[in-house]
Amino acid sequence: QSVLTQPPSVSAAPGQKVTISCSGSSSNIGNNYVSWYQQLPGTAPKLLIYDNNKRPSGIPDRFSGSKSGTSATLGITGLQTGDEADYYCGTWDGSLSVGTVFGTGTKVTVL
Amino acid sequence: QVQLVQSGAEVKRPGASVKVSCKASGYTFRNYGISWVRQAPGQGLEWMGWISAYKGNTNYPQKLQGRVTMTTDTSTSTAYMELRSLRSDDTAVYYCARARYYDKPHPDDAFDIWGQGTMVTVSS
Numbered sequence: 085q086s087v088l089t090q091p092p093s094v095s096a097a098p099g100q101k102v103t104i105s106c107s108g109s110s111s112n113i114g115n116n117y118v119s120w121y122q123q124l125p126g127t128a129p130k131l132l133i134y135d136n137n138k139r140p141s142g143i144p145d146r147f148s149g150s151k152s153g154t155s156a157t158l159g160i161t162g163l164q165t166g167d168e169a170d171y172y173c174g175t176w177d178g179s180l181s182v183g184t185v186f187g188t189g190t191k192v193t194v195l
Numbered sequence: 196q197v198q199l200v201q202s203g204a205e206v207k208r209p210g211a212s213v214k215v216s217c218k219a220s221g222y223t224f225r226n227y228g229i230s231w232v233r234q235a236p237g238q239g240l241e242w243m244g245w246i247s248a249y250k251g252n253t254n255y256p257q258k259l260q261g262r263v264t265m266t267t268d269t270s271t272s273t274a275y276m277e278l279r280s281l282r283s284d285d286t287a288v289y290y291c292a293r294a295r296y297y298d299k300p301h302p303d304d305a306f307d308i309w310g311q312g313t314m315v316t317v318s319s
Contacts, residue, residue, distance in 0.1 A: 134305035176302035181257035
């Protein structure tokens with residue numbers, strides 16, 4: 085059972101914007117950086133955002149991240165059909181012997 | 196190019212052990228850590244632990260302590276994950292992923308390169 089809560093699904097038309105929330109607590113998001121991963125169907129996850137809002141090289145600026153308190157948000161603008169995927173947030177949980185935790189995952193559908 | 200290539204699919208009986216390999220190329224293996232993440236069918240991601248490719252120190256979540264062992268072979272730039280006393284709920288795709296920090300598990304870590312995944316099926 086994940087300690088980070090995400091909405092199961094979000095959807096929008098091509099070209100539109102979606103946001104995905106990731107809710108945690110002071111033991112995880114509240115005191116650590118958040119990363120975001122994209123998992124296309126049948127493939128391994130791919131790093132989209134690290135350190136709350138930084139993009140690895142090659143990730144378009146259509147993807148953005150932010151954090152406030154114990155929640156984080158991933159934004160995707162100019163939605164494309166190739167963005168249909170599962171998205172996961174991740175962070176460290178400082179509770180005893182927990183370590184890295186991931187969100188419940190959000191399925192993005194392009195209508 | 197920078198990549199992690201994992202070993203092939205495995206089928207195991209309950210109670211058995213499995214060892215998955217993850218060979219790194221295109222970067223200096225000892226300058227990073229390796230984390231292992233698994234994903235049960237239709238489920239989310241679960242972190243299984245971290246190992247330093249530099250010193251070999253490890254960090255496992257309490258849930259898996261005693262059942263999982265992670266090792267590295269710096270001569271071949273390969274990381275290994277062994278899971279023992281397998282149960283049906285260990286059936287999953289197992290991924291290795293490069294971690295940015297090599298000296299100790301870091302709260303701000305992120306996983307920037309992933310292996311292709313290894314399907315492990317536990318069935319009698």
